[in-house]
Amino acid sequence: MTTAPGGADPVGPIAHGAPDTAPGRGACCAPGRAALPPHAAAGGPPPGGDGTDRSDGATDTSDTDGRSGPDRWAGAGGGRDGRHGIEQARIPAGEFTMGDSSGDGSPWDGETPRHRVALDAFSIDTTAVTNADFARFVSATGHRTDAEAHGYSAVFHLAVAAGPGDVVGPVEGLPWWIGVRGADWAHPNGPRSDIAGRDDHPVVHISWNDAVAYCRWAGRRLPTEAEWEYAARGGLPAAKYPWGDAEVDEGGWRANIWQGRFPYRDTAEDGWAGTAPVRTFAPNGYGLWQCVGNVWEWCRDRFDPGYYRHSPTVDPQGPAGGAARVLRGGSYLCHISYCNRYRNSARSSNTPDSSMGNAGFRTVAADTPRHL
Ligand SMILES: [Ca+2]
Numbered sequence: 001m002t003t004a005p006g007g008a009d010p011v012g013p014i015a016h017g018a019p020d021t022a023p024g025r026g027a028c029c030a031p032g033r034a035a036l037p038p039h040a041a042a043g044g045p046p047p048g049g050d051g052t053d054r055s056d057g058a059t060d061t062s063d064t065d066g067r068s069g070p071d072r073w074a075g076a077g078g079g080r081d082g083r084h085g086i087e088q089a090r091i092p093a094g095e096f097t098m099g100d101s102s103g104d105g106s107p108w109d110g111e112t113p114r115h116r117v118a119l120d121a122f123s124i125d126t127t128a129v130t131n132a133d134f135a136r137f138v139s140a141t142g143h144r145t146d147a148e149a150h151g152y153s154a155v156f157h158l159a160v161a162a163g164p165g166d167v168v169g170p171v172e173g174l175p176w177w178i179g180v181r182g183a184d185w186a187h188p189n190g191p192r193s194d195i196a197g198r199d200d201h202p203v204v205h206i207s208w209n210d211a212v213a214y215c216r217w218a219g220r221r222l223p224t225e226a227e228w229e230y231a232a233r234g235g236l237p238a239a240k241y242p243w244g245d246a247e248v249d250e251g252g253w254r255a256n257i258w259q260g261r262f263p264y265r266d267t268a269e270d271g272w273a274g275t276a277p278v279r280t281f282a283p284n285g286y287g288l289w290q291c292v293g294n295v296w297e298w299c300r301d302r303f304d305p306g307y308y309r310h311s312p313t314v315d316p317q318g319p320a321g322g323a324a325r326v327l328r329g330g331s332y333l334c335h336i337s338y339c340n341r342y343r344n345s346a347r348s349s350n351t352p353d354s355s356m357g358n359a360g361f362r363t364v365a366a367d368t369p370r371h372l
Contacts, residue, residue, distance in 0.1 A: 028258075028333035028341070029296060029348045030154035030171070030356035032324075033146070033207075036179035037169040083140065084218035084363065086133060088123040089231070089287040095119075096230050099308055100345045101238040102245070109347045110305030117226045118314045124223060124231045125362035127278035127289045128202035128297060129214065131195045134185060137214050146207035147184040147355040153205045154356040155180040155190055156333060157263065159274060162190030176263035177356070185210075188275075188357055200277040202295045202360040208325040208352035211298045211361040220363035222300040225326045225347075226316045227364060232291035232329065232344045234284030240343055242284035242291045248342065254281055255293030257342050258335040266332075274332055275358075292329045292342040296359040299326040303349035324349035331358035 030036070095118045105111030137143060147153035152168065157176045160167060166181040167190075182191030185205045188198075195201070206214075208222075215221045223231070234242050241248065241255075248254050253270035260267040272280070276294055283289045291297075301318025303326045318326065326349055330342035341348060350359070 028331055028335075028339040028358065029327060029350055030177045030354065030358075031174055032351040033150060033354040034351070035171055036152065036154055036177075037171065083136060084133070084220055085136075086125040086127060086129065086363070088365075089126050091119075091122050091124055091227070091231050091286060093119060093121040094230075096233060096237060098226055098229055098345070100343075102240040102343070104240065104340055104343060105345060105347075108305060109341075110308055111345045111347055113308055115308055115311065116313055117230070117311075117316060119226060119230055120315060120366060122223075122227055122364050122366040124227065124286075124288065124364045126283065126287050128295055128360045128362045129206075129211075130200050130278055131185070131203050132199040134203040134206070134214065135199075137217055141213075141217055143210070143213055143217075145184055145205065145210045145355065146353045147205045150353070152179050152181045153183040154178070154354075155183050155188075156357055158266070159189045159357060161193040163192065166191055183357070184355075198275070200279070201275045202278055204275065204295055204357050204360050205355045206298070206360050207355045208298045208350075210355070214361075215363050218363060220365050222298055222361060223364040224315070224317055225299045225301040225328065228291075228297065228299050228328045229344055231286055231288055232284065234286045234288065234291075236285060242288070242344060243282070248293075255290065255342055256280060256332045257293045257330065258333055262333070262335045262338045272332060276332070290329075292344070292346075293334060294332055295329070296327040296331050296348065297329050298359065298361040299328055301326045303347070305347075323351055325352050327359060333358050 095116055097114050098117045099114035100111035101114065154177045157178050160178055160180055162180050162182060168179040168181060171177040180190045183189065183205060185203050186195055187193050188195065188204050211222055232242050233239060236244055239245050243254055248257060256270055256272045256276040258266050259269040266273045279289050281290060284291060302322040303324040304319040304322050307319050326347060328347065330339065330346060334340065334342045
């Protein structure tokens, strides 16, 4: 994603709603789809229903190994295995302490209490799914993303590339998020943008539903929240970041986040305003790239800030109920002054039909298929 030429804001200055500057208080996630202005402007509820999983209607079977449940893509050239070209890392079975070890978490995110978790071995993508990977999926299946089905998605205000008629307006209380008609994975800044030259960037404007559809096609699944955190830690127990406890700018930038005064100007001192190629900076101890910063990554679990108070100690699968799904890792919009969620234990969430210009996903496969 690129900043508008000359740094001008194509949708006008932010005149109100300056972010709360208490460290970590805000979140750089866009609001849920139902809160974006185009929803009302589009003339009623969009297809698929607001805030719902549309992967299988009422039944969520994403939590399998990708081989059971409705085979949505089997007849669409669904190659499944072999079509997912992303390098994977083997994460050994083991135990770790899950949760906030540095005291940087926000109480309302539910990063505590810290608790021991045991996991079986699994394989996880070393990078987020890229534009090129997702393009292959769309080409093979004809999948239409939630952003396309609904007709709009959330774009950061400095990145909007759309005519006035497609800029529907800012979000109440989060004026840096703009509802833009025609924004989708192939047009990440709006209808006047494309992904040329960004094959190796993480795909964005992907809803949880879209990520699950990709996983089914690829014979993969989304990581559980516990798997994600265990893998992101890279074998370093109790560290704040995938590389350890050194701050993100110590000895050079280690992740793609925001520099400058949020949300007015990103000075891009780390080299990137918007997304960076998935193999930027350095991988963690398990060989995983950019677990924090760059883009938020969907996890399989539903979100409950109170979950850690009673979650299982062996292979937790997330709460049984709740509309929102977990997002992990923060994004290029994170900044210490506003959203410090570029940490191993940081949590966020959104409804499964929501999409935004700073959220994508990576996939896993487990030794033991899960059928919940
Ligand atoms: Ca950056």
